Amino acid sequence: MRLDKYLAKSSGLSRKEVKRLLHADEVSVNGEPERNPARHIKEGDEVSLNDRPMERPEPRYLMMNKPDGVVCANDDPTHPTVLALIELPRAEEMTIAGRLDIDATGLVLITDDGKWAHRATSPRHKTHKVYLVTTADPIPADAVDKFAKGIKLDSERFPTKPAELTLLSDNEARVVIHEGRYHQVKRMFAALGNRVVELHRESVGEIVLDDDLFPGEYRHLTEDEINSL
Structure with a gap:
């Protein structure tokens, strides 16, 4: 799953809001800052927003x-x-x-x-x-x-x-x-x-x-x- 989609689904934020947070260096993957919205998030990757871990979004x-x-x-x-x-x-x-x-x-x-x-x-x-x-x-x-x-x-x-x-x-x-x-x-x-x-x-x-x-x-x-x- 793309990082921007992962964040939108797990946080409830819009893609536009997610993009702004990425550019503000408020997103990290496995403890490292990440700005690329297209980065593929694999099983086991840890995504954080403002140092808060984001749970992997599950289908509804x-x-x-x-x-x-x-x-x-x-x-x-x-x-x-x-x-x-x-x-x-x-x-x-x-x-x-x-x-x-x-x-x-x-x-x-x-x-x-x-x-x-x-x-x-x-x-x-x-x-x-x-x-x-x-x-x-x-x-x-x-x-x-x-x-x-x-x-x-x-x-x-x-x-x-x-x-x-x-x-x-x-x-x-x-x-x-x-x-x-x-x-x-x-x-x-x-x-x-x-x-x-x-x-x-x-x-x-x-x-x-x-x-x-x-x-x-x-x-x-x-x-x-x-x-x-």
């Missing part, structure tokens, strides 16, 4: 209960963003692993570990996702078999992979998918002539949305949750 892993009306984006000119709800240093540098539509709610995973985010979202890893769905019209019983066989989506060459549909009431169902196509759940119901009016993600892989989180709240993932993906 969060789950959030995304509210309706909030977008999964780093920046948006008209709507609040998921990252804007996070009161942590450098939250704007974090990655949203598996996005939800603006009107969808529920589990969103957020991290600054790019490799972990890729594992959570890559189709190759076949991470299953569970959604609670409310539709505009009643869901026919034969939809269960159609989801299990795969559904041909508009403008797509191949049908979806088999998905599990569990009917909860006339207009409610739980859906488990094993891929992540664009607006997939909504488009699967649209292909059957129905419309999703509420979509709530309950889990991604073995990570289940914490019932104690109100909309807009978040918490750090446990070690077991992190390692499950």
Whole structure:
């Protein structure tokens, strides 16, 4: 990791502030003054700022209960963003692993570990996702078999992979998918002539949305949750 990135992540300072401190000879590596922001910091190197040792920055892993009306984006000119709800240093540098539509709610995973985010979202890893769905019209019983066989989506060459549909009431169902196509759940119901009016993600892989989180709240993932993906 570059020295300037190391300092920014471990101190919460901006890159501009870090650069100023480097030029002021307030940074040392292994007891020697260091001005080069591009110096590579290896495992075991000791970095100090104003003679205060800086702990090596560790990746952060969060789950959030995304509210309706909030977008999964780093920046948006008209709507609040998921990252804007996070009161942590450098939250704007974090990655949203598996996005939800603006009107969808529920589990969103957020991290600054790019490799972990890729594992959570890559189709190759076949991470299953569970959604609670409310539709505009009643869901026919034969939809269960159609989801299990795969559904041909508009403008797509191949049908979806088999998905599990569990009917909860006339207009409610739980859906488990094993891929992540664009607006997939909504488009699967649209292909059957129905419309999703509420979509709530309950889990991604073995990570289940914490019932104690109100909309807009978040918490750090446990070690077991992190390692499950």
